[in-house]
Amino acid sequence: MNHLVPLDNLVAALSRLPGIGRRTAERMAMALIQDEKGLTRILANALLEADDGIANCERCGSVTLADINPCELCARHRPDAHVLCVVESPADIIKIEESGGFQGRYHALMGRLSPMSGTGVADLRVDKLLGRVAEEGITEVLIALGTDVESDATASYLREILSTRDVKVSRIAFGLPAGSAIEYSDATTLARAIKGRQEIG
Numbered sequence: 001m002n003h004l005v006p007l008d009n010l011v012a013a014l015s016r017l018p019g020i021g022r023r024t025a026e027r028m029a030m031a032l033i034q035d036e037k038g039l040t041r042i043l044a045n046a047l048l049e050a051d052d053g054i055a056n057c058e059r060c061g062s063v064t065l066a067d068i069n070p071c072e073l074c075a076r077h078r079p080d081a082h083v084l085c086v087v088e089s090p091a092d093i094i095k096i097e098e099s100g101g102f103q104g105r106y107h108a109l110m111g112r113l114s115p116m117s118g119t120g121v122a123d124l125r126v127d128k129l130l131g132r133v134a135e136e137g138i139t140e141v142l143i144a145l146g147t148d149v150e151s152d153a154t155a156s157y158l159r160e161i162l163s164t165r166d167v168k169v170s171r172i173a174f175g176l177p178a179g180s181a182i183e184y185s186d187a188t189t190l191a192r193a194i195k196g197r198q199e200i201g
């Protein structure tokens, strides 16, 4: 039997998505190529449209329309604009914003320190963070990372480099077990965690 290279490529691409294992990718690929209502082309077009039309905000790192940059959230008046909330990813910004518990500005690091996966300081948006603290009149940096070992290491590192700046550093309090991520927290817990934040270092 001929090797179905295009199918293999599709499975390989789908497998790269978070939470999609090999088996699921194979099922998705089969469903796509056998769909008779044009799903494959609809999906292909949607992917290209998203790729062209969505960008990361040059300031906070969140997702925005490509032609609105800095994003709408950065441009909007915020009552607590002097507080900068540091998160791991754009998904966390959306999550915290939905909780309604925070009225300041955001900064996505685009990862966290992880020797295991080879993510170092240079891979995170740390320089940009320091620049913003200096330029935007920030008086408090609120670290809103999860409660796992890598988040702890990242928070310690940030506390360290921010200790030379004239800024308060706090971290959200979590009413959750160790290993929790912002992404999977419910709105009430998140809002409470932000309200109960504690100064560190």
Ligand SMILES: [Zn+2]
Binding pocket: 057, 058, 059, 060, 061, 062, 070, 071, 072, 073, 074, 075
């Ligand atoms: Zn932004």
